[in-house]
Amino acid sequence: MKALAELAKRRGFFFQTGSAYGGVSGFYTYGPHGATLKATVESAWRERWATREGHDEIDAPTIMPEAVFEASGHLDGFDDLLVECPACEQSHRADHLVEGQTDIAEAESYTAKEIEGLLAEHGITCPSCGAPLAEEPVEQFNLMFETAIGPGSTNRGYLRPETAQGIFVDFPRLREYARGELPFGVAQIGRAYRNEISPRNAIVRTREFNQAELELFFDPDEDEPDLESVADVEAPLFSAEAQTADGEPSFQTIGAAVESGPIADDWVGYYVGVATAWYDRIGIDLDRVRFRQHQAAERAHYARDCWDAEADVSGPGQDPEWIELAGIANRGTYDLSHHEAHTDERYRVFSEYDEPRTVERASVEPDMAALGPEYGSQAADIAAALEDLAETDQRAFEGETVAVEVDGETVEIPTEQTGFAVEEVTERGEQITPHVIEPSMGIDRTVYTILVHAYDEDEIDGEERTVLRLPPEMAPTLVGVFPLMDKDGLGEQARNLAADLRAVGLSVTYDDSGAIGRRYRRQDEIGTPYCITVDYESLDDGTVTVRDRDTTDQVRVGIDELAATLAALQDGELAFDQL
Ligand code: ATP
Numbered sequence: 001m002k003a004l005a006e007l008a009k010r011r012g013f014f015f016q017t018g019s020a021y022g023g024v025s026g027f028y029t030y031g032p033h034g035a036t037l038k039a040t041v042e043s044a045w046r047e048r049w050a051t052r053e054g055h056d057e058i059d060a061p062t063i064m065p066e067a068v069f070e071a072s073g074h075l076d077g078f079d080d081l082l083v084e085c086p087a088c089e090q091s092h093r094a095d096h097l098v099e100g101q102t103d104i105a106e107a108e109s110y111t112a113k114e115i116e117g118l119l120a121e122h123g124i125t126c127p128s129c130g131a132p133l134a135e136e137p138v139e140q141f142n143l144m145f146e147t148a149i150g151p152g153s154t155n156r157g158y159l160r161p162e163t164a165q166g167i168f169v170d171f172p173r174l175r176e177y178a179r180g181e182l183p184f185g186v187a188q189i190g191r192a193y194r195n196e197i198s199p200r201n202a203i204v205r206t207r208e209f210n211q212a213e214l215e216l217f218f219d220p221d222e223d224e225p226d227l228e229s230v231a232d233v234e235a236p237l238f239s240a241e242a243q244t245a246d247g248e249p250s251f252q253t254i255g256a257a258v259e260s261g262p263i264a265d266d267w268v269g270y271y272v273g274v275a276t277a278w279y280d281r282i283g284i285d286l287d288r289v290r291f292r293q294h295q296a297a298e299r300a301h302y303a304r305d306c307w308d309a310e311a312d313v314s315g316p317g318q319d320p321e322w323i324e325l326a327g328i329a330n331r332g333t334y335d336l337s338h339h340e341a342h343t344d345e346r347y348r349v350f351s352e353y354d355e356p357r358t359v360e361r362a363s364v365e366p367d368m369a370a371l372g373p374e375y376g377s378q379a380a381d382i383a384a385a386l387e388d389l390a391e392t393d394q395r396a397f398e399g400e401t402v403a404v405e406v407d408g409e410t411v412e413i414p415t416e417q418t419g420f421a422v423e424e425v426t427e428r429g430e431q432i433t434p435h436v437i438e439p440s441m442g443i444d445r446t447v448y449t450i451l452v453h454a455y456d457e458d459e460i461d462g463e464e465r466t467v468l469r470l471p472p473e474m475a476p477t478l479v480g481v482f483p484l485m486d487k488d489g490l491g492e493q494a495r496n497l498a499a500d501l502r503a504v505g506l507s508v509t510y511d512d513s514g515a516i517g518r519r520y521r522r523q524d525e526i527g528t529p530y531c532i533t534v535d536y537e538s539l540d541d542g543t544v545t546v547r548d549r550d551t552t553d554q555v556r557v558g559i560d561e562l563a564a565t566l567a568a569l570q571d572g573e574l575a576f577d578q579l
Pocket of ligand 1: 194205207325442444
């Protein structure tokens with residue numbers, strides 16, 4: 001981690017923001033190479049999770065009013081457990097301290113009181129100064145950043161702690177674009193904000209970060225994922241059962257894992273398959289990844305099955321260090337039904353039956369000419385209560401009078417004034433609340449893992465080098481173009497070549513400073529897969545050397561074929577050893 005952080009800062013992948021002002025922990029800036037890598041991860045995500053799946057993408061605001069987060073449950077429940085050190089006053093995430101200083105995993109699912117007990121029982125100490133934390137209170141700390149919307153306003157808002165709510169709140173409109181037909185998916189890539197208690201590990205836990213989320217809306221009785229397309233994908237699965245039995249993750253095909261366990265949900269299984277293949281493609285080492293199933297206690301009550309993608313980002317010879325890259329959860333109807341309950345909108349879709357059905361429908365037509373004079377302003381509420389009652393309990397209308405409750409008072413209405421009737425109607429379908437599957441990915445942790453898994457040190461001609469073995473598709477720079485020396489027209493030819501390659505959309509860096517070996521090293525450590533050298537032979541026969549980063553092998557390629565060759569290498573249509 002230290003070596004990578006040093007490389008990231010020196011070569012412009014990422015660094016702490018505003019160190020001239022002392023820096024505030026939890027805020028990072030992506031430098032030129034990092035910003036490009038992040039953008040490439042986002043494009044690869046968009047291509048795989050939105051375009052290829054046929055889903056639409058939206059871009060919602062990052063600030064939303066309090067009411068949204070009241071409905072989503074974030075206002076009341078988006079808390080982490082905070083403990084403050086009495087000696088150095090540092091704040092810590094109490095569950096992380098327990099995980100770090102005991103054998104307990106996933107302490108997040110414990111209550112504040114339970115964690116207080118564990119701090120005492122295990123003699124947990126402050127990681128900053130070593131003071132004991134045994135008697136310290138553990139509190140719930142809400143992670144949302146609060147703001148005021150408008151000048152002098154009492155209209156409270158929050159920075160979104162996840163991109164998902166932007167999709168859920170506007171479901172009624174998004175449903176229209178999907179022509180009300182399930183299943184449909186809506187994707188979003190964007191910033192999320194969490195006032196983390198103790199940000200750490202560079203871009204792994206920050207206070208402003210980037211998520212890529214897909215919300216897939218479906219009818220559980222009708223819609224099935226295309227499991228066949230991922231059935232043969234071998235995913236490293238760490239089931240809840242294996243965790244309890246102190247077992248290990250094991251590679252299983254998605255087909256078998258969905259058919260006979262441990263994956264309990266077809267849609268979740270489908271996305272675990274898509275994620276596995278996608279991680280492999282973008283350069284994450286599947287031998288250092290596991291999909292960990294949530295234990296029942298850890299799962300939110302509405303989440304029916306949930307798997308986290310986790311990556312080991314430890315260095316060579318160190319104990320594994322797992323970080324969460326993504327969560328893939330079946331959220332049921334939780335989000336849509338909460339927004340429906342907090343608004344006047346319907347968060348449902350019309351689901352057509354295979355065959356129309358004839359059903360009995362009860363209705364009321366209260367006699368307002370009688371109710372109005374007797375109950376005055378309460379009459380409308382009584383009529384609404386009668387309507388609700390007819391829908392839920394026809395038997396209530398069997399007697400001489402019907403009892404309804406209005407403003408905490410029971411009112412008896414003569415049944416003949418209710419206009420109660422039951423008729424047979426033919427229905428084509430019904431309004432249903434779609435279920436949701438959510439693959440929620442952290443872009444920054446994905447970038448970090450790609451870098452950790454690509455990082456390598458080896459020796460070339462007796463000289464040590466640092467090399468990032470990034471897949472060509474992901475490398476911030478595809479090709480370095482060098483003149484052997486900047487004289488005799490070599491520099492000019494190399495500059496022209498760089499301009500020509502840029503003109504066809506390839507990412508190229510030009511470098512003529514220092515010995516050629518040093519120029520190669522500079523590119524190796526930022527993961528540039530190919531380097532081209534223009535030499536004296538180039539002037540004679542129109543060829544240049546192309547050097548492969550990983551093997552350091554070199555071949556001569558005609559300048560005319562370069563653009564097409566490099567594009568094919570980048571797309572994976574051609575391998576270097578085929579040149
Ligand atoms: P953690 O347990 O690590 O705090 P989480 O379970 O709260 O993460 P989710 O709410 O599932 O995270 O968010 C989805 C993804 O967003 C995570 O898998 C992670 O990749 C990313 N993420 C969450 N919090 C942060 C953060 N503070 N910094 C960077 N990425 C984050």
